[in-house]
Amino acid sequence: MRHLLGFLGGAIFLAAGSTAVEAADPVFCTARISGKDVALAYDRDEDGLRDHFSMREIVFTRWGRDNCPSYVVLRSLTPELTDEQRTPFCLRHDQESDSIIGIDLGERDSYGRCERPSRSFCQRVNQTKNAAVAMTGAAARGTVRGLQALPDGSGAVIISGSSGYISGALSSIGGAAATVAASPVLAAGAAVSVVAVGGTVYACRESDG
Structure with a gap:
Protein backbone atom coordinates (compact mmCIF):
# COMPACT_ATOMS: atom_id res chain seq x y z
CA MET A 1 0.00 0.00 0.00
CA PRO A 117 3.74 -2.96 14.34
CA SER A 118 1.44 -5.01 12.15
CA ARG A 119 0.71 -5.49 8.47
CA SER A 120 -2.58 -3.64 8.65
CA PHE A 121 -3.42 -0.10 7.60
CA CYS A 122 -6.50 2.12 7.84
CA GLN A 123 -8.10 3.73 4.81
CA ARG A 124 -10.88 6.29 4.79
CA VAL A 125 -13.86 4.75 3.01
CA ASN A 126 -16.61 7.24 3.76
CA GLN A 127 -16.71 10.85 4.87
CA THR A 128 -20.44 11.46 4.99
CA LYS A 129 -21.64 11.93 8.55
CA ASN A 130 -24.71 9.79 7.93
CA ALA A 131 -22.74 6.53 7.94
CA ALA A 132 -20.76 7.41 11.07
CA VAL A 133 -23.88 8.66 12.87
CA ALA A 134 -25.76 5.47 11.97
CA MET A 135 -22.95 3.29 13.32
CA THR A 136 -22.64 5.36 16.50
CA GLY A 137 -26.39 5.15 17.08
CA ALA A 138 -26.42 1.39 16.53
CA ALA A 139 -23.56 0.98 19.02
CA ALA A 140 -25.40 3.06 21.62
CA ARG A 141 -28.56 1.00 21.18
CA GLY A 142 -26.67 -2.28 21.18
CA THR A 143 -28.55 -3.45 18.11
CA VAL A 144 -25.51 -4.77 16.24
CA ARG A 145 -23.47 -7.52 17.86
CA GLY A 146 -19.79 -6.64 18.13
CA LEU A 147 -20.22 -2.92 17.43
CA GLN A 148 -19.00 -0.98 20.44
CA ALA A 149 -17.56 2.36 21.54
CA LEU A 150 -13.83 2.58 22.20
CA PRO A 151 -13.05 3.49 25.84
CA ASP A 152 -10.40 6.08 24.96
CA GLY A 153 -12.42 9.27 24.87
CA SER A 154 -12.18 9.58 21.09
CA GLY A 155 -15.89 8.99 20.55
CA ALA A 156 -15.06 6.25 18.04
CA VAL A 157 -17.11 3.10 17.58
CA ILE A 158 -15.54 -0.04 16.13
CA ILE A 159 -16.49 -3.45 14.82
CA SER A 160 -13.97 -6.16 13.97
CA GLY A 161 -14.20 -9.53 12.28
CA SER A 162 -14.23 -11.10 8.85
CA SER A 163 -15.13 -8.90 5.92
CA GLY A 164 -18.28 -10.97 5.39
CA TYR A 165 -19.42 -10.54 8.98
CA ILE A 166 -18.81 -6.80 8.99
CA SER A 167 -20.55 -6.30 5.66
CA GLY A 168 -23.58 -8.14 7.00
CA ALA A 169 -23.57 -6.13 10.22
CA LEU A 170 -23.35 -2.79 8.43
CA SER A 171 -26.00 -3.84 5.93
CA SER A 172 -28.35 -4.58 8.82
CA ILE A 173 -28.03 -0.96 9.98
CA GLY A 174 -29.15 0.20 6.55
CA GLY A 175 -28.89 3.57 4.87
CA ALA A 176 -25.41 5.07 4.59
CA ALA A 177 -23.91 2.28 6.70
CA ALA A 178 -25.07 -0.23 4.09
CA THR A 179 -23.19 1.80 1.48
CA VAL A 180 -20.00 1.36 3.52
CA ALA A 181 -20.73 -2.39 3.60
CA ALA A 182 -20.45 -2.44 -0.18
CA SER A 183 -17.02 -0.78 -0.19
CA PRO A 184 -14.32 -2.66 -2.16
CA VAL A 185 -12.03 -2.22 0.85
CA LEU A 186 -14.21 -4.62 2.84
CA ALA A 187 -14.31 -7.11 0.01
CA ALA A 188 -10.52 -7.55 0.16
CA GLY A 189 -8.89 -9.06 3.23
CA ALA A 190 -10.14 -11.61 5.71
CA ALA A 191 -9.69 -9.65 8.95
CA VAL A 192 -11.13 -6.16 9.05
CA SER A 193 -11.90 -3.45 11.61
CA VAL A 194 -14.28 -0.65 10.71
CA VAL A 195 -14.04 2.54 12.79
CA ALA A 196 -16.50 5.43 12.77
CA VAL A 197 -15.14 8.62 14.32
CA GLY A 198 -15.70 12.32 13.78
CA GLY A 199 -18.17 11.81 10.95
CA THR A 200 -15.71 9.63 9.03
CA VAL A 201 -15.54 5.87 8.54
CA TYR A 202 -12.24 3.99 8.22
CA ALA A 203 -11.63 0.39 7.22
CA CYS A 204 -8.48 -1.15 8.69
CA ARG A 205 -7.26 -4.39 7.16
CA GLU A 206 -4.13 -6.37 6.51
CA SER A 207 -2.08 -5.07 3.62
CA ASP A 208 -1.03 -7.08 0.60
CA GLY A 209 2.67 -6.28 0.99
Whole structure:
Protein backbone atom coordinates (compact mmCIF):
# COMPACT_ATOMS: atom_id res chain seq x y z
CA MET A 1 0.00 0.00 0.00
CA ARG A 2 2.98 2.28 -0.47
CA HIS A 3 1.20 4.23 -3.16
CA LEU A 4 -1.52 5.17 -0.66
CA LEU A 5 0.18 8.40 0.33
CA GLY A 6 2.12 9.07 -2.82
CA PHE A 7 0.00 12.11 -3.60
CA LEU A 8 1.55 13.86 -0.62
CA GLY A 9 5.00 14.07 -2.23
CA GLY A 10 6.26 17.62 -2.58
CA ALA A 11 3.14 19.18 -1.04
CA ILE A 12 3.14 21.54 1.91
CA PHE A 13 0.56 21.10 4.67
CA LEU A 14 -0.08 23.48 7.53
CA ALA A 15 -0.90 21.23 10.47
CA ALA A 16 -1.51 23.84 13.15
CA GLY A 17 -4.85 22.42 14.22
CA SER A 18 -7.42 19.80 13.34
CA THR A 19 -7.64 21.16 9.80
CA ALA A 20 -5.31 23.15 7.57
CA VAL A 21 -5.29 26.77 8.74
CA GLU A 22 -3.07 29.80 8.41
CA ALA A 23 -0.46 30.60 11.03
CA ALA A 24 1.49 33.83 11.53
CA ASP A 25 4.95 32.25 11.79
CA PRO A 26 4.76 28.58 10.83
CA VAL A 27 7.63 26.23 11.64
CA PHE A 28 8.50 24.20 8.55
CA CYS A 29 9.70 20.62 8.86
CA THR A 30 10.18 17.56 6.70
CA ALA A 31 8.44 14.21 7.06
CA ARG A 32 9.38 11.01 5.28
CA ILE A 33 6.07 9.69 3.87
CA SER A 34 5.81 6.77 1.44
CA GLY A 35 9.50 7.07 0.64
CA LYS A 36 9.33 10.77 -0.20
CA ASP A 37 10.33 13.90 1.70
CA VAL A 38 7.21 15.96 2.33
CA ALA A 39 7.25 19.53 3.62
CA LEU A 40 4.84 20.22 6.48
CA ALA A 41 4.37 23.13 8.87
CA TYR A 42 2.94 23.78 12.31
CA ASP A 43 2.35 26.61 14.76
CA ARG A 44 5.04 26.73 17.44
CA ASP A 45 2.78 28.97 19.59
CA GLU A 46 -0.13 26.56 19.65
CA ASP A 47 -1.63 26.10 23.11
CA GLY A 48 -0.67 22.76 24.65
CA LEU A 49 1.86 22.04 21.93
CA ARG A 50 4.17 20.09 24.24
CA ASP A 51 1.29 17.83 25.27
CA HIS A 52 1.32 16.23 21.83
CA PHE A 53 4.73 14.57 21.88
CA SER A 54 7.35 13.25 24.28
CA MET A 55 10.62 14.83 25.41
CA ARG A 56 12.45 12.17 23.41
CA GLU A 57 10.68 13.31 20.26
CA ILE A 58 11.34 16.98 21.04
CA VAL A 59 15.06 16.22 21.06
CA PHE A 60 14.86 13.91 18.05
CA THR A 61 13.06 16.42 15.82
CA ARG A 62 15.67 19.14 16.29
CA TRP A 63 17.95 17.59 13.72
CA GLY A 64 17.83 15.33 10.70
CA ARG A 65 15.78 15.61 7.54
CA ASP A 66 12.84 13.65 8.98
CA ASN A 67 12.20 16.21 11.69
CA CYS A 68 8.43 16.72 11.88
CA PRO A 69 6.77 15.88 15.22
CA SER A 70 4.60 12.81 14.82
CA TYR A 71 1.40 14.64 15.71
CA VAL A 72 2.02 17.00 12.76
CA VAL A 73 2.34 14.01 10.43
CA LEU A 74 -0.77 12.35 11.87
CA ARG A 75 -2.74 15.56 11.47
CA SER A 76 -1.69 15.84 7.84
CA LEU A 77 -2.93 12.29 7.17
CA THR A 78 -6.24 12.78 9.00
CA PRO A 79 -7.19 16.44 8.46
CA GLU A 80 -10.87 15.69 9.01
CA LEU A 81 -10.34 14.66 12.66
CA THR A 82 -9.59 16.49 15.90
CA ASP A 83 -6.67 15.44 18.10
CA GLU A 84 -9.09 13.63 20.43
CA GLN A 85 -10.67 11.77 17.51
CA ARG A 86 -7.21 10.68 16.34
CA THR A 87 -6.60 8.85 19.64
CA PRO A 88 -7.19 5.32 18.25
CA PHE A 89 -4.65 5.78 15.45
CA CYS A 90 -0.88 5.48 15.23
CA LEU A 91 1.60 6.01 12.40
CA ARG A 92 2.54 2.91 10.46
CA HIS A 93 6.28 2.92 9.76
CA ASP A 94 7.95 0.91 7.03
CA GLN A 95 11.53 -0.04 7.87
CA GLU A 96 12.53 -0.80 4.29
CA SER A 97 11.79 2.74 3.08
CA ASP A 98 12.30 4.23 6.57
CA SER A 99 9.13 6.24 6.16
CA ILE A 100 5.53 6.56 7.29
CA ILE A 101 3.21 4.72 4.90
CA GLY A 102 -0.15 5.24 6.57
CA ILE A 103 -2.11 4.95 9.79
CA ASP A 104 -3.18 1.93 11.81
CA LEU A 105 -5.09 1.22 15.01
CA GLY A 106 -3.06 0.84 18.19
CA GLU A 107 -0.97 2.40 20.91
CA ARG A 108 1.75 4.87 19.92
CA ASP A 109 5.38 4.74 20.94
CA SER A 110 7.48 7.81 21.84
CA TYR A 111 7.64 8.79 18.17
CA GLY A 112 3.94 8.37 17.42
CA ARG A 113 4.55 5.13 15.56
CA CYS A 114 2.54 1.98 16.22
CA GLU A 115 3.91 0.39 19.36
CA ARG A 116 3.10 -3.09 18.09
CA PRO A 117 3.74 -2.96 14.34
CA SER A 118 1.44 -5.01 12.15
CA ARG A 119 0.71 -5.49 8.47
CA SER A 120 -2.58 -3.64 8.65
CA PHE A 121 -3.42 -0.10 7.60
CA CYS A 122 -6.50 2.12 7.84
CA GLN A 123 -8.10 3.73 4.81
CA ARG A 124 -10.88 6.29 4.79
CA VAL A 125 -13.86 4.75 3.01
CA ASN A 126 -16.61 7.24 3.76
CA GLN A 127 -16.71 10.85 4.87
CA THR A 128 -20.44 11.46 4.99
CA LYS A 129 -21.64 11.93 8.55
CA ASN A 130 -24.71 9.79 7.93
CA ALA A 131 -22.74 6.53 7.94
CA ALA A 132 -20.76 7.41 11.07
CA VAL A 133 -23.88 8.66 12.87
CA ALA A 134 -25.76 5.47 11.97
CA MET A 135 -22.95 3.29 13.32
CA THR A 136 -22.64 5.36 16.50
CA GLY A 137 -26.39 5.15 17.08
CA ALA A 138 -26.42 1.39 16.53
CA ALA A 139 -23.56 0.98 19.02
CA ALA A 140 -25.40 3.06 21.62
CA ARG A 141 -28.56 1.00 21.18
CA GLY A 142 -26.67 -2.28 21.18
CA THR A 143 -28.55 -3.45 18.11
CA VAL A 144 -25.51 -4.77 16.24
CA ARG A 145 -23.47 -7.52 17.86
CA GLY A 146 -19.79 -6.64 18.13
CA LEU A 147 -20.22 -2.92 17.43
CA GLN A 148 -19.00 -0.98 20.44
CA ALA A 149 -17.56 2.36 21.54
CA LEU A 150 -13.83 2.58 22.20
CA PRO A 151 -13.05 3.49 25.84
CA ASP A 152 -10.40 6.08 24.96
CA GLY A 153 -12.42 9.27 24.87
CA SER A 154 -12.18 9.58 21.09
CA GLY A 155 -15.89 8.99 20.55
CA ALA A 156 -15.06 6.25 18.04
CA VAL A 157 -17.11 3.10 17.58
CA ILE A 158 -15.54 -0.04 16.13
CA ILE A 159 -16.49 -3.45 14.82
CA SER A 160 -13.97 -6.16 13.97
CA GLY A 161 -14.20 -9.53 12.28
CA SER A 162 -14.23 -11.10 8.85
CA SER A 163 -15.13 -8.90 5.92
CA GLY A 164 -18.28 -10.97 5.39
CA TYR A 165 -19.42 -10.54 8.98
CA ILE A 166 -18.81 -6.80 8.99
CA SER A 167 -20.55 -6.30 5.66
CA GLY A 168 -23.58 -8.14 7.00
CA ALA A 169 -23.57 -6.13 10.22
CA LEU A 170 -23.35 -2.79 8.43
CA SER A 171 -26.00 -3.84 5.93
CA SER A 172 -28.35 -4.58 8.82
CA ILE A 173 -28.03 -0.96 9.98
CA GLY A 174 -29.15 0.20 6.55
CA GLY A 175 -28.89 3.57 4.87
CA ALA A 176 -25.41 5.07 4.59
CA ALA A 177 -23.91 2.28 6.70
CA ALA A 178 -25.07 -0.23 4.09
CA THR A 179 -23.19 1.80 1.48
CA VAL A 180 -20.00 1.36 3.52
CA ALA A 181 -20.73 -2.39 3.60
CA ALA A 182 -20.45 -2.44 -0.18
CA SER A 183 -17.02 -0.78 -0.19
CA PRO A 184 -14.32 -2.66 -2.16
CA VAL A 185 -12.03 -2.22 0.85
CA LEU A 186 -14.21 -4.62 2.84
CA ALA A 187 -14.31 -7.11 0.01
CA ALA A 188 -10.52 -7.55 0.16
CA GLY A 189 -8.89 -9.06 3.23
CA ALA A 190 -10.14 -11.61 5.71
CA ALA A 191 -9.69 -9.65 8.95
CA VAL A 192 -11.13 -6.16 9.05
CA SER A 193 -11.90 -3.45 11.61
CA VAL A 194 -14.28 -0.65 10.71
CA VAL A 195 -14.04 2.54 12.79
CA ALA A 196 -16.50 5.43 12.77
CA VAL A 197 -15.14 8.62 14.32
CA GLY A 198 -15.70 12.32 13.78
CA GLY A 199 -18.17 11.81 10.95
CA THR A 200 -15.71 9.63 9.03
CA VAL A 201 -15.54 5.87 8.54
CA TYR A 202 -12.24 3.99 8.22
CA ALA A 203 -11.63 0.39 7.22
CA CYS A 204 -8.48 -1.15 8.69
CA ARG A 205 -7.26 -4.39 7.16
CA GLU A 206 -4.13 -6.37 6.51
CA SER A 207 -2.08 -5.07 3.62
CA ASP A 208 -1.03 -7.08 0.60
CA GLY A 209 2.67 -6.28 0.99
